[in-house]
Amino acid sequence: MVTEVRQYGATFRLDYSLVYWNSRLEHEHIRLVSQFQTGETICDMFCGIGPFAIPAAQKGCLVYANDLNPDSVHYLRTNAKINKVEDHIRAYNMDARMFMIQLMSPPASETMMETRVPSLNMCENSKSPESGTVISENGRSTGENEILDTEEIVQDDLASIIANGAAKRRAKICDQDQVTEGGSTTAASKKNRSANKRIKSFSSASPKTWEHVDHVIMNLPASALQFLDVFEGLLQRKYWKGPLPWIHCYCFIRSTESEESILAVAEGNIGAKILDPVFHWVRDVAPNKAMFCLSFRLPEASCFKENATENTAQAV
Numbered sequence: 001m002v003t004e005v006r007q008y009g010a011t012f013r014l015d016y017s018l019v020y021w022n023s024r025l026e027h028e029h030i031r032l033v034s035q036f037q038t039g040e041t042i043c044d045m046f047c048g049i050g051p052f053a054i055p056a057a058q059k060g061c062l063v064y065a066n067d068l069n070p071d072s073v074h075y076l077r078t079n080a081k082i083n084k085v086e087d088h089i090r091a092y093n094m095d096a097r098m099f100m101i102q103l104m105s106p107p108a109s110e111t112m113m114e115t116r117v118p119s120l121n122m123c124e125n126s127k128s129p130e131s132g133t134v135i136s137e138n139g140r141s142t143g144e145n146e147i148l149d150t151e152e153i154v155q156d157d158l159a160s161i162i163a164n165g166a167a168k169r170r171a172k173i174c175d176q177d178q179v180t181e182g183g184s185t186t187a188a189s190k191k192n193r194s195a196n197k198r199i200k201s202f203s204s205a206s207p208k209t210w211e212h213v214d215h216v217i218m219n220l221p222a223s224a225l226q227f228l229d230v231f232e233g234l235l236q237r238k239y240w241k242g243p244l245p246w247i248h249c250y251c252f253i254r255s256t257e258s259e260e261s262i263l264a265v266a267e268g269n270i271g272a273k274i275l276d277p278v279f280h281w282v283r284d285v286a287p288n289k290a291m292f293c294l295s296f297r298l299p300e301a302s303c304f305k306e307n308a309t310e311n312t313a314q315a316v
């Protein structure tokens with residue numbers, strides 16, 4: 001059932017049977033976006049059909065928006081067009097951990113004139129490395145995701161990345177014209193050539209996400225806390241410029257839990273102490289359960305951990 005809803009001046013087209021939508025979050029979407037400044041770079045790890053991404057883009061932010069549900073990404077793109085903000089939105093269809101790893105990995109050819117920008121590896125065609133990673137909050141279809149059309153992420157590495165935690169990985173991005181799909185290899189050179197043309201056409205205008213992003217949105221309240229481990233060792237100190245990003249991680253707090261216990265879980269997953277956390281009550285979802293947004297600046301001790309280890313190893 002395709003319908004259109006309006007939120008604060010933006011129009012959203014969606015099919016309720018295929019994607020997640022909750023009108024009760026309207027105020028929260030706008031509250032968070034009001035914290036963003038024009039020109040900032042935003043990563044939305046669980047974007048749905050774009051209720052954060054579209055207003056942020058309307059505000060003049062550049063938004064890297066990802067969802068594992070291909071139908072969500074389809075409607076995200078549709079909504080970007082309807083609201084005339086396509087230029088400010090980069091859409092991805094992959095697992096949220098892989099999305100962050102890919103965005104934050106500098107391309108091998110950083111120093112070359114023609115920089116390949118992993119952040120532009122947008123997923124009309126992308127493959128989730130773990131089909132089992134769809135969380136029930138996606139609301140709907142798990143759908144088979146597609147294939148990365150410009151770069152190959154080696155599947156074994158991705159599996160070990162997830163298994164070992166973000167601190168032990170760096171996604172491999174290869175300069176090959178072939179894309180591996182579930183063990184078989186598909187020739188994709190023609191497709192890649194056209195994709196690369198697309199990349200070159202706007203890579204100069206895109207910020208280097210491995211150098212800076214301002215905010216990361218994680219609205220998957222039942223399990224976003226578990227995804228915080230992706231930040232451990234995610235950034236490379238030698239590339240990063242400016243302040244570290246704000247993380248906005250949605251979660252549920254039950255009557256048996258407290259802000260302190262949730263913070264302990266977040267710190268355990270991120271592998272560092274979180275300074276000055278801000279808990280914002282969003283809404284009660286049940287008599288004993290409320291939705292909150294935990295916002296904090298990514299701790300240096302977490303995101304540069306891998307580099308610290310590497311440096312130590314080198315020194316030895």
Ligand SMILES: C[S@@+](CC[C@H](N)C(=O)[O-])C[C@H]1O[C@@H](n2cnc3c(N)ncnc32)[C@H](O)[C@@H]1O
Pocket residue numbers: 020021022025045046047048049050051052066067068069072094095096097133134135136137138139219220221
């Ligand atoms: C609670 S909805 C939030 C959607 C949107 N941000 C909003 O506020 O309406 C969570 C979204 O996360 C997506 N999702 C679930 N598991 C995911 C994963 N592992 N990686 C990326 N997206 C995922 C779902 O498809 C769903 O659209």
